[in-house]
Amino acid sequence: METDVSQAPPPRPARSIIAGMTTVGVPVVGEVMHPLLGEIVTIAELLLALTIVVMALFGSPDARERAYRLLRWIGNRPEPPAPRQSAPDVGDDRL
Secondary structure (H helix, E strand, O other): OOOOHHHOOOOHHHHHHHHHHHHHHHHHHHHHHOHHHHHHHHHHHHHHHHHHHHHHHHOOHHHHHHHHHHHHHHOOOOOOOOOOOOOOOOOOOOO
């Protein structure tokens, strides 16, 4: 009985290596095709990464939460569990 290995996702370190090679490879291929195109793609990638980091560090609480969620999504990590909300008091009419 043989198992089909081609359908299994690559191991976690391999995915990181593939993602890194893709991040570096796209501007390199653009540079080979046309130097200006490669520079534009490289600058766009750097600006996007810088924007995410700046928003995670210095943004409003909502923007920080979104930046961290985006970083978790990029890293293929699960969402942390939501904090438990305490139930409001039934007889509490204060605003």
